[in-house]
Amino acid sequence: MENVKIIEIKKSVFEDNDRAADALRGELKKKGVFLLNLMSSPGSGKTTTLIQTINRLKDKIRIAVMEADIDSDVDAIKIKEATGVESIQLHTGGMCHLDAEMTEQGLSNLQFTMHNSQCPDLVILENVGNLVCPAEFDTGAVKNAMILSVPEGHDKPLKYPLMFSICDVVVINKMDVLPYFDFDMEKCKEYIHMRNPKATVIPICARTGEGVDVFANWLLKEVENWKE
Amino acid sequence: MHELGIVFYIIRDVKKAAQENGVEHVSAVVMNIGEVSTIIPEYLTDCWRWAADKEEMLKGCELKIEPIPAVTHCDGCGKDYPTVAHGKKCPHCGSEQTWLLRGNEVEIKEIVVPQNK
Ligand SMILES: Nc1nc2c(ncn2[C@@H]2O[C@H](COP(=O)(O)OP(=O)(O)OP(=O)(O)O)[C@@H](O)[C@H]2O)c(=O)[nH]1
Ligand SMILES: [Mg+2]
Ligand SMILES: [Zn+2]
Numbered sequence: 616m617e618n619v620k621i622i623e624i625k626k627s628v629f630e631d632n633d634r635a636a637d638a639l640r641g642e643l644k645k646k647g648v649f650l651l652n653l654m655s656s657p658g659s660g661k662t663t664t665l666i667q668t669i670n671r672l673k674d675k676i677r678i679a680v681m682e683a684d685i686d687s688d689v690d691a692i693k694i695k696e697a698t699g700v701e702s703i704q705l706h707t708g709g710m711c712h713l714d715a716e717m718t719e720q721g722l723s724n725l726q727f728t729m730h731n732s733q734c735p736d737l738v739i740l741e742n743v744g745n746l747v748c749p750a751e752f753d754t755g756a757v758k759n760a761m762i763l764s765v766p767e768g769h770d771k772p773l774k775y776p777l778m779f780s781i782c783d784v785v786v787i788n789k790m791d792v793l794p795y796f797d798f799d800m801e802k803c804k805e806y807i808h809m810r811n812p813k814a815t816v817i818p819i820c821a822r823t824g825e826g827v828d829v830f831a832n833w834l835l836k837e838v839e840n841w842k843e
Numbered sequence: 844m845h846e847l848g849i850v851f852y853i854i855r856d857v858k859k860a861a862q863e864n865g866v867e868h869v870s871a872v873v874m875n876i877g878e879v880s881t882i883i884p885e886y887l888t889d890c891w892r893w894a895a896d897k898e899e900m901l902k903g904c905e906l907k908i909e910p911i912p913a914v915t916h917c918d919g920c921g922k923d924y925p926t927v928a929h930g931k932k933c934p935h936c937g938s939e940q941t942w943l944l945r946g947n948e949v950e951i952k953e954i955v956v957p958q959n960k
Contacts, residue, residue, distance in 0.1 A: 619956060621956075622954050622956065
């Protein structure tokens with residue numbers, strides 16, 4: 616038999632990232648920068664919702680956006696054109712999620728970042744469209760938000776429990792198409808609260824802007840709380 | 844592509860551990876993977892083969908998976924039950940005040956290195 620030595624490791628694959636994320640959050644706290652991690656399936660309306668939200672807040676606070684797309688800068692350009700705020704592309708190198716290290720790298724690439732008096736009050740990270748991996752990797756964000764759109768169905772909290780359990784707010788988007796789908800809002804809320812009793816649920820229509828005020832106000836309040 | 848991302852983290856951790864222990868080649872990595880961790884073992888080993896062979900230290904290194912069954916604990920009646928069969932609702936008393944005791948691990952248990960005595 617071959618002679619081998621066994622070295623015990625006993626270490627979670629997420630451990631290093633969790634530590635890096637906590638360190639990043641600590642640094643953001645010192646600088647008074649609020650980082651929001653926005654997640655969803657592809658196409659549920661992250662970019663559209665961001666544009667609506669930013670246009671409601673940009674006169675009150677300084678905002679910057681980081682777009683994590685696997686391989687394009689379409690969204691980063693769209694945000695820049697529609698809102699005028701700084702918006703950069705993060706390259707995930709083919710990865711299905713962002714981790715704390717990549718997020719920190721992105722933050723350091725923001726132009727008007729980390730020079731104290733000019734720090735943005737709010738940085739929004741549009742994560743890769745995917746309900747599995749982003750939930751497992753803490754980005755260092757202060758709060759997590761996700762968007763579930765009506766066509767995806769109200770059973771998603773049952774199928775992707777981890778994602779719903781880590782989100783502080785769940786935005787239900789595309790309320791305008793409700794009549795065409797069998798989406799059950801009450802059931803959806805019930806399932807979300809089974810996973811996460813503390814989650815705030817906000818129905819919106821990003822296309823028309825209906826309900827976006829509620830989300831924008833939630834965000835503004837969180838940003839103010841973080842600075843205290 | 845979920846599993847490929849995980850594989851990159853495993854490789855990073857294993858290389859670090861190997862360096863710390865003065866190891867030049869690793870012949871096997873043993874993982875503890877929880878039943879409800881969202882990792883599909885076959886995908887993980889496929890991605891591992893592809894990525895590990897690109898690393899000098901891990902050429903031919905085998906990824907062994909030891910599954911950990913998922914167990915949920917019920918606060919209602921204090922009993923434990925298998926998560927996959929019953930989900931969130933306790934089969935003993937019907938309570939939904941339950942929480943996952945184990946089964947979502949994605950953990951590197953140990954590495955195996957050849958010894959030439
Ligand atoms: N009917 C309707 N369509 C919407 C709404 N919000 C967004 N859309 C449409 O949904 C599509 C996707 O929207 P995006 O904002 O690009 O979604 P996303 O989540 O950023 O997409 P990815 O970045 O590709 O994952 C676009 O065609 C939007 O116009 C809405 O409230 N109602
Ligand atoms: Mg987008
Ligand atoms: Zn019970």
